[in-house]
Amino acid sequence: MREFVLVLAFVGAALLGHKLISEVPSLLHTPLMSGMNALSGITVVGAITATGLALATGSKLVGFVAIVLAMINVVGGFLVTDRMLRMFKSERGRNS
Amino acid sequence: MLSSYLFLQLVCIALFIYGIRLMNSPETAVGGNLIGALGMAGATIMTMLEAEVLTVGTVWAGLLVGSALGVWLASAVKMIQMPQMVALFNGFGGAASFMVATLTALQGGLNTFALFTSGLAIVVGGVTFSGSLVAAAKLHGLMKQRPVHLKGHNTYLWVSGFVMVLAVIGMTFQIGTPGLHAALLIIFSHLFGCVFTIRVGGADMPITISLLNSFSGVAGSVAGFALPNGALLVVVGSIVGASGLILTQIMCRAMNRTLLDILLGRTTVLPGSAAQTGSQAPLEPAPEGAPEPAQPDLPSWQEALCGAEKAAIIPGYGMAVAQAQLQVKQLAELLESRGAEVRFGIHPVAGRMPGHMNVLLAEVDVPYDKLCELDEINAFLEQADLAVIVGANDVVNPAAMEAEGTPIYGMPIIRADLAKNVLVCNYDTKPGYAGVDNSLYKMDKVHLLLGDAKDSLAELIAVLKGGTAERPDGPEQDAAPEESPAALIKAAQRVVIVPGYGMAVAQAQAQVKFLVDLLQSWGKRVEIAVHPVAGRMPGHMNVLMAEVDIPYELLLEMDQINDQFKDVDVVIVVGANDVINPAANTHEGTPIYGMPVLRASEARHVIVYNLDRSPGYSGVENTLYDMDHCIFVPGDAAVTLQALLEELRAAG
Numbered sequence: 001m002r003e004f005v006l007v008l009a010f011v012g013a014a015l016l017g018h019k020l021i022s023e024v025p026s027l028l029h030t031p032l033m034s035g036m037n038a039l040s041g042i043t044v045v046g047a048i049t050a051t052g053l054a055l056a057t058g059s060k061l062v063g064f065v066a067i068v069l070a071m072i073n074v075v076g077g078f079l080v081t082d083r084m085l086r087m088f089k090s091e092r093g094r095n096s
Numbered sequence: 097m098l099s100s101y102l103f104l105q106l107v108c109i110a111l112f113i114y115g116i117r118l119m120n121s122p123e124t125a126v127g128g129n130l131i132g133a134l135g136m137a138g139a140t141i142m143t144m145l146e147a148e149v150l151t152v153g154t155v156w157a158g159l160l161v162g163s164a165l166g167v168w169l170a171s172a173v174k175m176i177q178m179p180q181m182v183a184l185f186n187g188f189g190g191a192a193s194f195m196v197a198t199l200t201a202l203q204g205g206l207n208t209f210a211l212f213t214s215g216l217a218i219v220v221g222g223v224t225f226s227g228s229l230v231a232a233a234k235l236h237g238l239m240k241q242r243p244v245h246l247k248g249h250n251t252y253l254w255v256s257g258f259v260m261v262l263a264v265i266g267m268t269f270q271i272g273t274p275g276l277h278a279a280l281l282i283i284f285s286h287l288f289g290c291v292f293t294i295r296v297g298g299a300d301m302p303i304t305i306s307l308l309n310s311f312s313g314v315a316g317s318v319a320g321f322a323l324p325n326g327a328l329l330v331v332v333g334s335i336v337g338a339s340g341l342i343l344t345q346i347m348c349r350a351m352n353r354t355l356l357d358i359l360l361g362r363t364t365v366l367p368g369s370a371a372q373t374g375s376q377a378p379l380e381p382a383p384e385g386a387p388e389p390a391q392p393d394l395p396s397w398q399e400a401l402c403g404a405e406k407a408a409i410i411p412g413y414g415m416a417v418a419q420a421q422l423q424v425k426q427l428a429e430l431l432e433s434r435g436a437e438v439r440f441g442i443h444p445v446a447g448r449m450p451g452h453m454n455v456l457l458a459e460v461d462v463p464y465d466k467l468c469e470l471d472e473i474n475a476f477l478e479q480a481d482l483a484v485i486v487g488a489n490d491v492v493n494p495a496a497m498e499a500e501g502t503p504i505y506g507m508p509i510i511r512a513d514l515a516k517n518v519l520v521c522n523y524d525t526k527p528g529y530a531g532v533d534n535s536l537y538k539m540d541k542v543h544l545l546l547g548d549a550k551d552s553l554a555e556l557i558a559v560l561k562g563g564t565a566e567r568p569d570g571p572e573q574d575a576a577p578e579e580s581p582a583a584l585i586k587a588a589q590r591v592v593i594v595p596g597y598g599m600a601v602a603q604a605q606a607q608v609k610f611l612v613d614l615l616q617s618w619g620k621r622v623e624i625a626v627h628p629v630a631g632r633m634p635g636h637m638n639v640l641m642a643e644v645d646i647p648y649e650l651l652l653e654m655d656q657i658n659d660q661f662k663d664v665d666v667v668i669v670v671g672a673n674d675v676i677n678p679a680a681n682t683h684e685g686t687p688i689y690g691m692p693v694l695r696a697s698e699a700r701h702v703i704v705y706n707l708d709r710s711p712g713y714s715g716v717e718n719t720l721y722d723m724d725h726c727i728f729v730p731g732d733a734a735v736t737l738q739a740l741l742e743e744l745r746a747a748g
Contacts, residue, residue: 003209006321006330013331017338020113023120026444027464029343029451032119033182033309035129036339039112040189040309041136042332043316044162045143047192049323050199051155052147059199064158066195069188071162072169074140077185078133079170084178085129087458088122 031084038077044070104142105328111135112332116339122464139328146325174684175459176416179448180235183228183305189312190224193217194285197319198278201267206322208268213321215264215281221315222285223292228308230293235301235448243297252291256284296358297529301448303347303358310340343450350444350470350508397543398559400517404482407431408473410441410510411453414487414522414549422682422719423553424486425460430560430724440466441473441483441510443491460682474511483515484556487549489528495535504530518542521552561724581703581727582743588665590621592657594696598671598706599733600640607737608670609644614744623650625657625667627675627694654694664699671705671733673712679719686716702726705733705740 024032047070051063112135118128140159149155173181197217200206206214233239246252260281267277296304313336320329348355395403409428415421428438440462446453454467468476477483485492492512496504512518513536520537524546527533536542545552585591593608608624615622624646626638638651661667669676676696683689696702697720704721708730711717721728729736 003321006327009327010317010321010330010334013334014338016113017116017335018342020116020335021339021342024116025120025122026346026442026451026469027454027467028119028122028125029346030178030182030449030455031125031129031451032339033306033343033450034178034185035116035119035132036309036313036336037182037185037189038129038136039132039332040186040312040316040336041192042139042329042336043189043192043196043319044136044159045139046196046316046319046323046326046329047158048140048143048149048155049147049325050196050203051152051158052149053203053324054199055149055152059202060154062195062199064154066192066199067155067158068162068165069195070192071159072166073185073188073192074133074136075163075166076170076181077166078129078136079167080173080178080181081129082126083170084175084455084458085122085126087175087455087461088125088464089458089461 027088028085031081034077034084035081036077037073038081041070041073041075041077044074101142101146101325102327104138105325108135108139108142108328109331111138112335116335143325143328174689175455176419176684177236178455179301179305179452180232182449183232183235183308186305186308186312187225187228187232190221190228190308190315192221193312193315193319194221194225194282197221197315197322198282200319200322201274201278204274210322211270211274212264212268213318215267215277217315217319217322218278218281219260219264219285220311220318222282223289224308224311224315226286226289227293227304228289228312230290231296231301231304231308234293234296239294241297244294246291246294249291249295253288256288256291259284260288300353300358300529302445302450302452303344303353303355305449306340306343306347307355307358308340310337310344313337313340347445347450395517397517397519397545400482400543401519401556401559402434404431404436404480404517406437406439406476406480407482407484408439408441408477408480408512408515409484409486410443410473410488410492410512411457411486412443412446412488412491413448413452414489416447416452416456416487418487418523418549419683419685420486420521420549420553421456421460423550423557424457425462426557427484427553427560428462428466430557433724434560436482438466439468439473439476441477441512442467442469443488443510444470446488446491470508470510474514477511477514480514481516483512483518485512485518485520485522486553487522489522489534490530490532492536493528493530493532493534495532498535499532502530502532504532512536513539516541519556520544520546521549521556522546523548557722579727581729581740582747584666584701584703584727585615585668585740585744586618586747588620588701590664591615591623591666591668592652592661592664592696592699593622593624594667594669594672594676594694595624595626595641596670596672596675598673600671602671602707602733602735604670604705604733604737605640605644607734607741608641609646610741611668611737611744612646612650614741614748618748623652623657625652625654625694625696627654627672654692658695661695661698665701667696667699667702669696669702669704669706670737671707673706673718674716676720677712677716677718678723679716682719683716696720697723697726700725704728705736706730707732 047066115128115132118124197214201214263277263280313333317330317333320326431438442453492510494513496507496509525537612622676694678697680691680693
């Protein structure tokens with residue numbers, strides 16, 4: 001049952017994502033990609049959970065590295081996206 | 097507890113979705129990104145609560161170290177390096193995912209489904225990580241960009257693929273030890289990723305990066321299947337996967353390739369016989385056509401440029417290589433100042449990643465409303481009288497429509513050939529990445545300006561500037577007197593003086609002081625802008641100004657004055673160079689890039705009293721000098737300023 005729900009969620013999210021992303025203009029494709037870098041850092045959630053589980057077995061180091069890498073994506077991704085998006089100005093914005 | 101955690105997960109997912117939704121317009125995208133960040137913060141905190149690791153130092157240390165590295169990377173990266181940055185981030189995402197999956201798989205107590213998905217996540221994550229590192233190394237120039245074909249290339253891929261399938265089966269049905277399977281998967285997924293990416297050439301990187309972007313999401317998503325409460329991971333990873341896949345599709349379509357071509361390394365075609373004959377056949381003018389030499393009714397490129405009313409600029413990767421964005425922008429502005437309508441034609445695969453050209457042009461403040469996609473620019477080109485190509489080749493090659501059997505046949509192109517006149521600012525006439533000769537180059541209406549795009553564009557800009565005076569319709573009477581520094585200063589309401597080390601060398605402080613007094617006696621607002629590093633020590637300029645009795649209220653620091661430069665009528669620069677160089681904001685890779693400068697270039701007029709036009713201490717050419725609203729007066733500042741004072745006094 002749990003597996004079935006997850007697979008369903010996977011497919012549903014893929015379809016929804018497809019719809020959402022299709023609406024992003026190609027103008028913003030690079031920031032979109034770096035934004036997706038940030039979102040793929042969601043693995044940090046998995047890394048935290050896995051580290052929590054692994055505490056008993058003592059493989060904390062792998063968990064630590066995973067958290068670090070995912071967090072670089074999260075923080076770096078959002079910041080870089082922000083930096084890029086702020087460069088995009090319209091003619092009105094530029095003259096005002 | 098579980099249900100409230102599930103509820104909060106849904107809230108986070110809603111935030112992510114809303115954030116992505118806002119990415120559909122440049123006006124709302126910044127907010128969308130912030131909402132996404134908010135969702136991520138929420139997801140992290142509540143997962144720590146749920147997993148009961150709030151007191152675990154390892155987790156906190158990981159979060160802090162990762163955040164610090166992220167902040168550092170994000171602030172250190174230059175815009176020109178963005179492709180490799182994105183590739184690197186893809187890799188980190190993949191690495192984190194395969195580590196999570198490995199931890200989960202070795203945990204024990206998993207059911208068949210969870211074991212299978214863990215194995216799969218290790219594979220996808222490992223391929224993403226190693227592939228991204230190779231891609232980033234290629235983009236960063238650490239590795240050669242051309243495709244590398246190993247001996248028995250496909251054998252490596254087949255063997256590592258086969259081993260991975262066996263290991264996943266072994267892990268799923270718990271045959272042998274899970275540790276062995278995990279190790280095999282990690283090793284062979286990395287081998288696979290390296291071998292597969294090493295074969296991809298530089299110009300195919302937009303596709304590869306998009307694909308790895310997708311993989312990094314899928315890896316996370318699949319890893320989530322095996323985790324307790326992995327729903328968030330599954331959903332968000334899946335969205336990222338879908339996003340990368342859409343971009344991959346768009347790139348493939350735009351480059352006229354199938355994904356399979358890329359994966360199998362069918363990326364380059366040698367400029368072989370098929371390509372050559374194919375592209376030339378339809379275009380070769382009949383031999384009899386040769387007797388009529390330069391057709392007299394065809395305008396020279398200078399005439400075509402100056403007379404353009406509708407102009408399209410088509411940038412390509414060559415623009416990025418030559419770092420000619422600023423010149424492109426200047427060209428557009430000059431054309432516009434002559435009343436021309438200017439549009440930029442952006443081919444989906446121009447550059448090294450999706451949207452590459454858009455980012456580069458946005459960086460130099462080209463308004464995004466002028467950046468047109470394929471259909472839009474082609475409609476515009478039908479009526480355009482000028483197309484300027486800057487470092488683009490395959491994407492404007494008409495052979496894509498004519499030369500059957502060549503690799504680019506059928507690929508959608510920007511129809512620069514439709515414009516009445518075409519100027520090509522490319523480095524040479526060699527075929528582009530596809531290896532097909534560009535049939536555009538042979539057309540009569542096409543003028544080739546070969547060499548570094550920056551130089552060619554400077555030539556165009558010079559022609560446009562020189563041409564302005566020739567235009568009879570300009571208001572000539574008042575143009576002449578307004579051009580002189582004295583007249584500009586007399587007409588000004590607000591004047592800002594920017595002193596630099598050159599003033600100290602020329603010992604021109606007294607002249608500056610007289611100038612301030614004179615202008616104040618005329619009721620003008622005069623201030624002195626002091627850059628923190630102007631001169632040879634902190635506060636150097638302030639001391640010199642105080643010495644000649646200029647009240648310190650008039651000395652403004654950079655932060656006080658910078659936002660006001662746009663309201664200033666005339667800026668008088670006295671012996672300052674690097675500290676007012678706009679290249680600090682635009683020229684990536686130069687030593688002064690990123691340095692805070694006085695934004696003197698934003699004033700209506702700038703008059704520079706420097707010894708000569710040579711670059712300052714940083715060795716970077718001052719782009720201000722070439723701007724339209726800048727007058728350069730060379731010579732010893734004490735002498736030139738004295739002359740100005742006398743002229744002003746005579747006029748007053």
